[in-house]
Amino acid sequence: MYRRAKIYKIRHFSTCVRNMPPKICLNNGVKCPQFGLGTWLSAPGEVQKAVKHAIDVGYRFIDCAWLYGNEKEIGTAINEKICDGTVKREELFIGTKLWNTFHEKDQVVPACKDSLKNLNLEYLDLYLIHWPVAQKNLGKVDKNLPFKDAVYTDVDYIETWEGMEQCSKLGLAKCIGVSNFNSKQLEKLLSCSKIKPVMNQVEVNPLLNQKPLIKFCKDRDVFVTAYSPLGSPKRPWAKPGDVIFSLEDPKLVKIAKKHGKTPGQVVLRYIFQLGTVPIPKSVNPKRLEENIDIFDFELCPEDLEVLDCFNCNERAVHAEELKDSKYYPFKGVEF
Numbered sequence: 617m618y619r620r621a622k623i624y625k626i627r628h629f630s631t632c633v634r635n636m637p638p639k640i641c642l643n644n645g646v647k648c649p650q651f652g653l654g655t656w657l658s659a660p661g662e663v664q665k666a667v668k669h670a671i672d673v674g675y676r677f678i679d680c681a682w683l684y685g686n687e688k689e690i691g692t693a694i695n696e697k698i699c700d701g702t703v704k705r706e707e708l709f710i711g712t713k714l715w716n717t718f719h720e721k722d723q724v725v726p727a728c729k730d731s732l733k734n735l736n737l738e739y740l741d742l743y744l745i746h747w748p749v750a751q752k753n754l755g756k757v758d759k760n761l762p763f764k765d766a767v768y769t770d771v772d773y774i775e776t777w778e779g780m781e782q783c784s785k786l787g788l789a790k791c792i793g794v795s796n797f798n799s800k801q802l803e804k805l806l807s808c809s810k811i812k813p814v815m816n817q818v819e820v821n822p823l824l825n826q827k828p829l830i831k832f833c834k835d836r837d838v839f840v841t842a843y844s845p846l847g848s849p850k851r852p853w854a855k856p857g858d859v860i861f862s863l864e865d866p867k868l869v870k871i872a873k874k875h876g877k878t879p880g881q882v883v884l885r886y887i888f889q890l891g892t893v894p895i896p897k898s899v900n901p902k903r904l905e906e907n908i909d910i911f912d913f914e915l916c917p918e919d920l921e922v923l924d925c926f927n928c929n930e931r932a933v934h935a936e937e938l939k940d941s942k943y944y945p946f947k948g949v950e951f
């Protein structure tokens with residue numbers, strides 16, 4: 617009896633230590649937690665610990681990518697947390713992304729299988745086309761600067777999508793979607809796909825709140841995942857003079873104080889209230905706990921108005937080395 621109570625207490629603590637993120641229902645009926653963990657630049661050697669801690673404190677959606685070079689460690693962490701009884705596989709939502717060098721139709725299933733092997737999982741909950749632009753495979757990829765010396769090719773993302781549909785049909789991925797697609801690209805994909813994308817993962821933060829694209833996606837039943845929600849302050853390509861979002865802005869600090877929260881929590885709550893799925897990255901235990909602890913307060917219309925004023929359509933992630941490709945998403949279109 618005592619033993620049972622103790623086990624219950626531990627499980628209860630690990631899953632209900634704070635308000636859990638709500639779940640959203642995607643256009644194929646699959647449920648997805650409306651908050652996740654980013655893993656880009658989470659270094660091998662620290663990401664395993666970070667993912668285990670994240671799962672302990674309530675994260676259920678882990679955002680990965682083949683490009684990030686850390687799928688193996690993340691997979692080890694996930695499997696350890698399943699083995700020790702903290703979570704069941706079906707309670708997790710694991711997503712990863714197809715890199716630009718595997719866009720030809722017959723490369724997609726093998727690339728997906730490679731990510732599954734790295735993660736040591738039987739299926740993905742979500743597989744995304746990382747960018748609408750295909751790149752030539754030049755050998756080693758630098759995850760910090762993957763577009764340096766990039767040679768783009770003319771493989772159409774519609775062809776790539778056929779490979780993604782095969783991943784879905786083979787049961788390798790329960791959901792498939794895209795990332796960094798603009799409104800025109802998404803519209804074209806929706807018009808000719810047999811399986812609809814469930815998600816478009818794009819940059820969303822106070823400097824680029826993406827309201828028009830979020831509305832566009834919502835109207836078409838495609839959910840938006842918000843990457844770089846804190847403005848990606850450590851992006852390796854930032855130059856002096858680039859606009860970097862500051863969590864120390866006095867207007868933000870004032871709102872945070874009013875709610876008894878940190879500026880980071882206010883930003884993440886704002887992005888959640890925009891109707892997206894924020895996926896902040898952290899490998900720091902305290903910040904991992906802080907970031908997910910945003911489900912016990914609400915920003916009022918006046919707070920939202922202040923936060924809206926930061927928007928200046930300034931991108932942290934622009935991949936401008938690809939700008940001459942006809943598939944480059946960030947030019948020639950309003951959003």
Ligand SMILES: NC(=O)C1=CN([C@@H]2O[C@H](COP(=O)(O)OP(=O)(O)OC[C@H]3O[C@@H](n4cnc5c(N)ncnc54)[C@H](OP(=O)(O)O)[C@@H]3O)[C@@H](O)[C@H]2O)C=CC1
Nearest residue numbers: 654655656843844845846847848850880896897898899900
């Ligand atoms: N699809 C795509 O093309 C892209 C997808 N992504 C995804 O989105 C995720 C998040 O975006 P990312 O660009 O990493 O940037 P974020 O906006 O999530 O910022 C992460 C940085 O902020 C720090 N940080 C985290 N929490 C806090 C906090 N509460 N207060 C202060 N600093 C904090 C982190 O450091 P520390 O770890 O030390 O806490 C890290 O340096 C990525 O990791 C990746 O999974 C990102 C870019 C492009």
Ligand SMILES: O=C1CO[C@H](CO)[C@@H](O)[C@@H]1O
Nearest residue numbers: 656681759760761762933
């Ligand atoms: O996910 C990502 C993280 O940053 C990378 C470096 O530019 C991007 O390519 C990528 O989209």
